Amino acid sequence: xxxxxxxxxxxxxxxxRALVGVIAISLGGGPVGVFLMLRRMSLTGDAMxxxxxxxxAVGYLVAGLSLPAMTIGGLFAGVIVAVAAGLVSRFTSLxxxxxxxxxxxxxxxxxxxxxxLRGSNVDLLHVLFGTVLALDDSTLxxxxxxxxxxxMALAVLYRPLVLECVDPIFLRSVSRAGTPTHLIFLGxxxxxxxxxxxxxxxxxxxxxxxxxxxxxxxxxxxxxMMMLVSVLIGILSGWSGLLxxxxxxxxxxxxxxxxxxxxxxxxxxxxxEGGLLWLAWPGRHLEA
Amino acid sequence: MSAAPPAIRxxxxxxxxxxxxxxxxxxxEIQAGCLMAVVGPNGAGKSTLLKGIVGxxxxxxxxxxxxxxxxxxxxxxxxxIDRSFPLSVYDLVAMGLWSRSGLFGGISRQDRARIDEALAxxxxxxxxxxxxxxxxGGQMQRALFARLLLQDAPVILLDEPxxxxxxxxxxxxxxxxxxxxxxxRTVIAVLHDLDMVRRAFPxxxxxxxxxxxxxxxxxxxxxxxxxxxxxxxxxYDPHADVxxxxxx
Numbered sequence: 325x326x327x328x329x330x331x332x333x334x335x336x337x338x339x340x341r342a343l344v345g346v347i348a349i350s351l352g353g354g355p356v357g358v359f360l361m362l363r364r365m366s367l368t369g370d371a372m373x374x375x376x377x378x379x380x381a382v383g384y385l386v387a388g389l390s391l392p393a394m395t396i397g398g399l400f401a402g403v404i405v406a407v408a409a410g411l412v413s414r415f416t417s418l419x420x421x422x423x424x425x426x427x428x429x430x431x432x433x434x435x436x437x438x439x440x441l442r443g444s445n446v447d448l449l450h451v452l453f454g455t456v457l458a459l460d461d462s463t464l465x466x467x468x469x470x471x472x473x474x475x476m477a478l479a480v481l482y483r484p485l486v487l488e489c490v491d492p493i494f495l496r497s498v499s500r501a502g503t504p505t506h507l508i509f510l511g512x513x514x515x516x517x518x519x520x521x522x523x524x525x526x527x528x529x530x531x532x533x534x535x536x537x538x539x540x541x542x543x544x545x546x547x548x549m550m551m552l553v554s555v556l557i558g559i560l561s562g563w564s565g566l567l568x569x570x571x572x573x574x575x576x577x578x579x580x581x582x583x584x585x586x587x588x589x590x591x592x593x594x595x596x597e598g599g600l601l602w603l604a605w606p607g608r609h610l611e612a
Numbered sequence: 613m614s615a616a617p618p619a620i621r622x623x624x625x626x627x628x629x630x631x632x633x634x635x636x637x638x639x640x641e642i643q644a645g646c647l648m649a650v651v652g653p654n655g656a657g658k659s660t661l662l663k664g665i666v667g668x669x670x671x672x673x674x675x676x677x678x679x680x681x682x683x684x685x686x687x688x689x690x691x692x693i694d695r696s697f698p699l700s701v702y703d704l705v706a707m708g709l710w711s712r713s714g715l716f717g718g719i720s721r722q723d724r725a726r727i728d729e730a731l732a733x734x735x736x737x738x739x740x741x742x743x744x745x746x747x748x749g750g751q752m753q754r755a756l757f758a759r760l761l762l763q764d765a766p767v768i769l770l771d772e773p774x775x776x777x778x779x780x781x782x783x784x785x786x787x788x789x790x791x792x793x794x795x796x797r798t799v800i801a802v803l804h805d806l807d808m809v810r811r812a813f814p815x816x817x818x819x820x821x822x823x824x825x826x827x828x829x830x831x832x833x834x835x836x837x838x839x840x841x842x843x844x845x846x847x848y849d850p851h852a853d854v855x856x857x858x859x860x
Contacts, residue, residue, distance in 0.1 A: 362697060483715055487707060490697045490744075497666050497686040498710045498763075545698040545743050 332570045338457050342566050345459045345467050345523050349532050350558025352471030352516045355478050355551040357537030363489050366534050367421060371428035373517045373530035375405035377435025385442055391462050395518055402514035454525030456576045463522050470519040474512050481505050524577045532558055535584035542595025557587050617679055619644040619767055619798040620665060625674035627664040634660040636822045637857060645796040649803045649813035652841055656820045658802040662769045685765035687756055689772050695745050701755050702740040705730060708762025730758040750781040757785050768792055770801040786812060820844035
């Protein structure tokens with residue numbers, strides 16, 4: 325019975341690779357997701373995930389399903405959309421969420437059109453939903469590098485990032501680190517989305533960022549712990565999602581995100597920090 | 613006035629948004645060690661003036677010269693902090709050490725002692741581990757004053773620090789302001805309570821977009837000056853011409 329939980333990984337190399345890939349994605353995506361959530365940028369993350377598509381699609385148009393071409397294209401498109409949305413919101417009266425929505429709808433439509441110009445429906449599915457069960461060495465290396473860079477960059481930027489969320493005016497009054505911090509952080513978001521894109525596709529990549537982060541909020545009110553919990557939830561969902569897809573013969577990407585979604589719903593109901601159950605039955609009030 | 617160099621000097625400063633002035637042609641200087649109140653009706657440009665001094669708002673014209681540019685501690689109006697962020701009171705207060713610790717610097721045992729001291733000075737001992745979301749308005753303001761204490765800056769700007777704060781907390785925090793004054797720091801506070809200004813602040817700038825009066829509080833807060841300030845026209849003129857004052 326227990327062997328159901330590990331034999332697929334012991335027996336099949338593609339399952340091992342998928343697990344390693346998902347762990348790498350969780351290590352970088354979890355903490356980035358926590359900061360996205362705390363900065364009220366969850367939807368920004370979602371929009372940027374879609375914005376990567378046309379870039380990756382152009383890479384695909386030029387070089388087929390090639391890792392470097394699609395990565396570079398995706399990075400380019402992500403950065404351009406992030407910067408453009410930022411500029412539009414800064415210099416016009418349109419708020420950032422509205423301008424991001426405009427840009428990502430445009431990108432998604434453009435991306436799908438570009439892919440269908442040359443490719444088949446299979447390729448389109450590949451781009452939209454990823455191929456977590458077919459990760460080769462270079463993709464794994466890319467995912468691992470991205471999570472390494474992300475964790476190190478967050479360690480360096482931790483203080484200004486937190487400060488920029490809580491009290492941006494204070495940060496501005498003591499330091500000039502605010503704007504570069506914000507830009508580097510957006511860069512990290514794009515990088516992690518491009519990484520997630522290879523495994524989970526442009527529509528689901530953001531799931532491994534936001535679902536573990538949102539779930540972690542229900543278990544702790546300490547940011548450091550929140551990042552740790554989100555990584556653990558990411559790994560747990562990856563592992564259970566892969567098993568689910570293996571045993572029930574479901575597509576792997578959606579199964580992973582569904583698992584993360586299940587963890588989120590469980591956290592929402594049972595979480596110690598403001599979960600629904602504790603809200604409904606808080607217990608009698610204390611003396612002081 | 614003493615011969616010491618001024619802490620802040622204004623050269624025909626106009627601050628504003630778009631091209632509309634909110635502070636119009638301010639000229640003069642604030643002596644180092646001065647305890648000054650900024651008063652005036654709503655929309656008179658008081659907060660704008662502080663933003664100009666901190667440097668978050670660039671003047672439309674003129675120049676603000678500050679001789680302690682890296683050493684300004686600024687307390688904006690309370691509403692601008694994200695209170696839902698999962699941060700402890702201790703960490704919020706510890707941010708005051710930024711100018712010494714910066715991006716990476718560790719927090720030494722001495723620093724920890726100073727954080728405890730600051731928390732004690734504002735009466736928040738025992739609140740260290742509390743998330744900031746659980747603080748009341750007054751407690752939050754106490755925590756922010758503790759952060760100001762740690763910043764240890766020669767120039768301190770306070771934007772309506774006592775608005776919606778009860779009498780006890782106001783008295784405690786006002787004691788801190790007096791302590792800063794005795795330590796010869798420059799303190800500039802935007803205030804609405806004129807009795808408090810008369811009691812505690814030797815210098816006053818009365819502003820209603822244009823500076824109305826500036827100097828000793830007793831003289832500035834005369835009935836004629838206050839009436840003049842009250843007559844300020846709040847709405848701007850949509851057909852306003854370009855200002856040519858002081859153009860040679």
